Amino acid sequence: MxxxxxxxxxxxxxxxxxxxxxxxxxxxxxxxxxxxxxxxxxxxxxxxxxxxxxxxxxxxxxxxxxxxxxxxxxxxxxxxxxxxxxLHAPAVAVHVVSGLLAAARQLHTYRDQQRGRDQQHSGRWQRWPERMHTLRGQKLALWGYGHIGREIERLLTPFGAEVLTVRSHTGEQEKANIRAQADYLVLLLPSTPDTQGSVNAEFLRGMRPGAWLYNIGRGDLLVQDDLVAALQGHLGGAILDVTDPEPLPPEHPLWRLDNVILTPHVGSATxxxxxxxxxxxxxxxxxxxxxxxxxxxxxxxxxx
Missing domain, CATH: 3.40.50 (Rossmann fold)
Known part of the structure; x- marks a missing residue:
């Protein structure tokens, strides 16, 4: 051969x-x-x-x-x-769980406060604990459930999260119900003609107020202008390892939102x-x- x-x-x-x-x-x-x-x-x-x-x-x-x-x-x-x-499931799963924990503990906001701020005179420094929580009892939707989804579910077990899964055979009404109750929704879908742009304004409106969206699938799953609007409205935040385009242009509004955590498509990197x-x-x-x-x-x- x-x-x-x-x-x-x-x-x-x-x-x-x-x-x-x-x-x-x-x-x-x-x-x-x-x-x-x-x-x-x-x-x-x-x-x-x-x-x-x-x-x-x-x-x-x-x-x-x-x-x-x-x-x-x-x-x-x-x-x-x-x-x-x-090959990539263990690293991607660790990346996902790391992002979820960072969001739950508001680590990104504390990091932002370190950047050129006088902590002694920053009222915001003490304000973030009201947004902090653990993953225990949180509903976490895995939008796609293959090797990576199963590994994420395994790693989440000790944290006490309730894992909801969306698979290829999941009906539309069940998907809507899961979307409406999830505290965190993790996109694990591939890029296909059926999935490209599927996470749009209508999809995002179906997510509960304060929920976080995590995209580690493909950047073109999301309509990013719709995501920006939702992040300035009812969504709690977003964690994005993939964007469209990549790299994200420096002038893109996602860089300026303090409820967004961005990583540069490194979910599987080790x-x-x-x-x-x-x-x-x-x-x-x-x-x-x-x-x-x-x-x-x-x-x-x-x-x-």
């Missing part, structure tokens, strides 16, 4: 699985005469991805990301696509990501070489 892989030190260990490795370096325009599979991490721009996806003989692609929307427009017909939700990605790829190749079906095959029409 000939497999195109990133030219990174951690991926050298893949040779032990018996595949012939063809290494590509990001942004150098390499192409290959033939390959059975392609493994993509971060790095290749769209033009390089397009060229690699057109490699003759390609049967499958493993993207070491959770999302696939950056690939589906250029994926050749008949080529199987696998993603790596399971210091050992490259090694974990290589280990995940090794297990994937081993499964294929043994004639078994690997996890993570994507229905490109549904986006997951």
């Amino acid at each position: 000939r497999v195109i892989v990133p030219d990174l030190p951690a991926f050298e260990s893949l040779e032990k699985h018996g595949a012939e490795l063809l290494r590509f370096r990001p942004r150098d325009g390499q192409t290959f005469e033939q390959a059975d599979g392609l493994v993509l991490l971060f790095g290749p721009g769209r033009e390089q991805r397009r060229a690699l996806l057109q490699t003759p003989g390609l049967q499958w692609v493993l993207t070491l990301t959770a999302g696939i929307d950056h690939l589906t427009p250029d994926l050749p017909a008949g080529v199987r696509l696998f993603n790596a939700n399971a 210091a050992d990501l490259e090694q974990r990605a290589a280990d995940y790829t090794g297990a994937f190749l081993q499964t294929l070489l043994q004639g078994r079906q690997p996890d993570g095959e994507v229905d490109t029409g549904r986006g997951y």
Whole structure:
């Protein structure tokens, strides 16, 4: 089996699985005469991805990301696509729970007070405790429930939150009921024609006053102008790891709202990501070489 892989030190260990490795370096325009599979991490721009996806003989692609929307427009017909939700679930879940705890304890407002403020003369410094709470008894809606959602639910168990889940088969009335009662609503959906722009003014009006919205799915799920209006109105706040566009322009009003916590699409980032990605790829190749079906095959029409 000939497999195109990133030219990174951690991926050298893949040779032990018996595949012939063809290494590509990001942004150098390499192409290959033939390959059975392609493994993509971060790095290749769209033009390089397009060229690699057109490699003759390609049967499958493993993207070491959770999302696939950056690939589906250029994926050749008949080529199987696998993603790596399971690789990223632990880090993303920790990021989500960290954000929820930061919001519940108002850590962002205390941090803002440190910035050029005289604490002795700042009345606001002592005012924030009235907004603080724990997650015990809070209703937390997971809008999407796969590997990442299940890991978030597991991590939330010790904090005593009540977890509500929205899945592909959840009816519209049940979704509306969950949206209306959730104290926190976490978006975990992929970007598809059905989900893009689905979190709009109507959706946000259905959330309870004081609720927080957390988007760690895809930036284009949200109509951001509608979100800004809701944040200046009935919503309690928002935590956004993804935006549309990315990066968020410096003049965007979200930067100026003190009830918003922004992180730059780092939900899955860890210091050992490259090694974990290589280990995940090794297990994937081993499964294929043994004639078994690997996890993570994507229905490109549904986006997951």
